[in-house]
Amino acid sequence: MSQILSVWIEEGCITCDACQETCPEVFSVTDDTCFIIADVRTDGKFDQNEGQATIKVEIGTELADDIVDAAEGCPVEVIKFTTGESTDAPVEEAAPAVEVVAEEVEEKDDSAIEIPASLLEGNRDLMILFGSQSGNCEDLAATTAKIAEQVSLNATVVDMAEADLATIASQKRVMIICSTWGEGEMPDNAQALWDAAIGAGAPSFSGVNFNVCALGDTSYDQYCESGKNWDDQFEAMGASRVATRVDCDVDYEPAWKLWLPEALGALASIDSSGTMQQEYVSAFIEILSPKKKSAGAVAASGIEQPDIEVSLSIFRYNPLMAESGRDTYDVTVPGHASLQDVLVMLKETQDGSLTFRTSSGAGSNPLCGLSVNGNLVLADCVRMIDLMAGAGEPAKIRIEPLPGHQILKDLYVSTKALDVSRERAKPWLRTIDRVGANTPQGTVIGVMSSTKATALHAMNDLVSDHLLHSLSETVPHNPSYLGPAVLNRLWVKVNDPRISKDCKEEMREILQGTDGVWAESDLGVMARFGRMGQRASQNYNDCRSELLRAHRFAGKSGRHVKWFCKTVKSSGTLNETILAAQTMGPIGAIANLPATLRMALGFTRTGGPMVRDLQGWIAPGKMPPIINKSVHDHHEVVALFNEFDKRF
Ligand SMILES: Cc1cc2nc3c(=O)[nH]c(=O)nc-3n(C[C@H](O)[C@H](O)[C@H](O)COP(=O)(O)O)c2cc1C
Ligand code: SF4
Structure with a gap:
């Protein structure tokens, strides 16, 4: 059985309490951030556990599912952990050959091709060079380095401002993550390295295997120009490109996420001598790819439905900025896909920051409820085809968080x-x-x-x-x-x-x-x-x-219901006149003389001809709304009051 070896909190906790609610044995939310409780840690400290100290074996085993749930439920995804095989031996001895970072915890089927141990030995260095002006590429480089551990690469993140060509030339694996600034220019920290690379006397990169992730903005004419330049320049200097470059627009994360398994998989397949072992690329990609809960999986169940074109209007709320709004996506999805499948697909391909609760199986997590066009559904149970009724033509679906609960982020509510x-x-x-x-x-x-x-x-x-x-x-x-x-x-x-x-x-x-x-x-x-x-x-x-019954029809409501029942019992239908007279009592009848007169003269509406309403001119008075309906049970009487009289 898999166990959690260590768990820690990265920067950015919004102190929403969700993790503490899910797993109070491990997480404790303070005013500023979230701490890993001292009792569960082998180092006995009470802090964010930035040092990634291990947690006690019994906690890592017994509470593994809760910790994973808390990490998956963290709206800003700052809970990280490593896993390994459980063993009776102390945790230190149980360290796995390949650690798994929190976001990528799904089981992988990498059994088809076995990666030889020799490929994972010797030089496994990866240099991740970043060129960044406002920090996006730097962040991606840091995250990439962590993910690279999954395929036993020792990644070092290097600021281009501190890199030199000779060191790069000595590398076997290099990944470049670089943005574009100005009008198609290098970010400041990359300029000197670029000048050196295109200058006379630049070394050969013949032993280097590389790939490039370019960040930019399609609204600029020179889209991702710097990344393209690095891509061409490395090739011109003799380096071998493994995996094609990805150009990422402003919302860069989904594109980077899709590209990463292929890019890291290719770099991981390079052995310690610098030779590409092509046959293992797919096995590494398999390790790095999150297992999709995709529409395809639903199709395998054999209940296929035709594709549906639908416009999804999704409620968004950003707790850091306290801003809310809606995002609209026009998508074509299989009718048999669940709403959760579609949200996961959007998160993976359109907007990685979209936050919602998920469930691992139909109905297994009652917390994954959502409001869809005003109806409450469990996102993992309802098929897209079932949401089409009332969605109009062309189909439009409004997705909102569950009402009545506090919204923490987007569709994610607090319990x-x-x-x-x-x-x-x-x-x-x-x-x-x-x-x-x-x-x-x-x-x-x-x-x-x-x-x-x-x-x-x-x-x-x-x-x-x-x-x-x-x-x-x-x-x-x-x-x-x-x-x-x-x-x-x-x-x-x-x-x-x-x-x-x-x-x-x-x-x-x-x-x-x-x-x-x-x-x-x-x-x-x-x-x-x-x-x-x-x-x-x-x-x-x-x-x-x-x-x-227990309170003997006491109070205003009780009195009404009591006489309501009596009139029904004696007449088979509701007689409003008797009801009003009985509930008003003699003093009430005198105090409401006009209404009493109307009743005495038989002017009340009991399903008679419309002309009776005109008799109100002779004896005006405010009558209660009429209900003239057969009822059979006491609870129906109460329900009638609910429906018509709003007294309960
Ligand atoms: C002033 C400015 C100029 C930019 N110029 C370009 C450009 O010419 N081409 C492009 O593709 N993107 C351009 N961008 C977009 C950035 O490359 C993009 O925002 C990127 O994510 C920034 O990454 P960084 O934080 O790592 O520098 C520009 C952005 C700004 C703010
Ligand atoms: S769930 Fe995430 S954001 Fe919320 S308190 Fe825990 S660590 Fe912080």
Whole structure:
């Protein structure tokens, strides 16, 4: 089993708390940054662990998945770690031959061609030369150097201002990452080296294998001119180009990312004598390529759908600048691709900074919910073809983060509000002593009737707490309201026969309280969100009915419901006149004389002819809205009030 050897935090933490929420045993977020907790480290320090000290074996093994989740969930991708094979031996002895950097943790199938150990021995130096004015190329060079470790290259990042031609000429592997400035000019730090390279007396680069990553901006006439110049010049000086140059526009990261496996793979295939071992290039590329959760993988399942042309309008939020807006991409994607496949594809090819939660399998991570054209979906479960209904012609899809949760970056939301509600309500089981039964294995288990167990399971069939929390119209406007996810869990627990009496009472009080089930403004909205919404609103209605009964129809709402039910019971339909008279009572009837007169004269609307409305001229008075409808169950009455009267 793979284990984490060390974990550290690079510069740029935005103290969003996400990692601490995911793995509090390892990450602790301070006011300024995130620390790796002393207890889990072999050096016992409490800091960002920039020195990359190892973590304890048991932590690296038991919490490996949580650490990976935290790293993947970090919106600014500053959590890094190394992995290796788990072993009982101390960590120091378990150091792997090839370390894996956090972003590239997917399993690789490099079994097809085995790379000989001899190729990984001897000189494995790689010089990464950068020419940079504002730091982009320098950053890319540093990241490239780390990734190069995956293919056992010892990379050294060299500022062109400090490089000399003789040293370059002695290298076997060189990568150039250079931007263009002015009007097609070298960045300042590259100018002297360039002048020397094109000057008389420049050495031969005949033993050098190289490739070039050029950064630029297509809005300039001389696009990526410096990179092109270096590419030509190295060749002119006798160096061998391995992998074609990549020209990267302003949003340079996706293009660089796509190019890197091929470029590093080629350089890694050069043996210590400087000879290219072509047959191993693909094996190195395989190691360096992140395994795609691509549409192709979905196609393999055999459920293919035709391609779809769609315009995706994606919500963006940059927490560093506190700026929000939308990005629009016109794409053609397979209809069977999941929404998550498409977002991953956009991140890899268009904008590496796009941030969202992912899931490793259909529905396995309920946190990857998104709002698509106002509907809440799990991004890894929903196919693009299924999103086309209501997307219009040409198809347009608006993708937004889950409502009701705090947005950390782009489509990535915090689960904190829900966690706080959960912490307040404590919707977990505190049991009574129960009758047990002996199993054939000799262990004792609690018993529950299968009917009850089935009913509880049905009530609890709610897919995702985070989606459910977002279904509510009230949550975004009432921060103290506990929300449907927590309240549904409470209601299920109240119905669980294993719960203790005290616990049940406590939960009922929370359900009945100001932040409980009565605070939800409109169950109709919830019920429109498919099976989960219907289940949740049914739970609300059942819970409200039960609470009304338990509190003997006390309070304004209780009184209405009580008489509502009585009128329905006696007439089969709702009679608003009786309802109004009964709920107003004698004093209310005198105080509202015009309305009482209308009722006494039979002017109220009970489905009669329209002309009756005109009788209001004779006896004016404000009547409650009419509801003239057959109802069968008490909870339907409550639902009618929700729909028409907005009293609950
Ligand atoms: C003043 C200025 C001049 C630029 N001139 C060019 C140019 O002539 N050709 C080009 O392709 N890009 C040009 N660029 C774009 C840069 O090469 C690009 O922003 C690059 O990512 C900068 O990388 P660096 O931070 O490593 O220098 C220019 C940018 C600026 C700000
Ligand atoms: S998830 Fe990333 S940005 Fe957020 S606190 Fe942790 S390290 Fe910092």
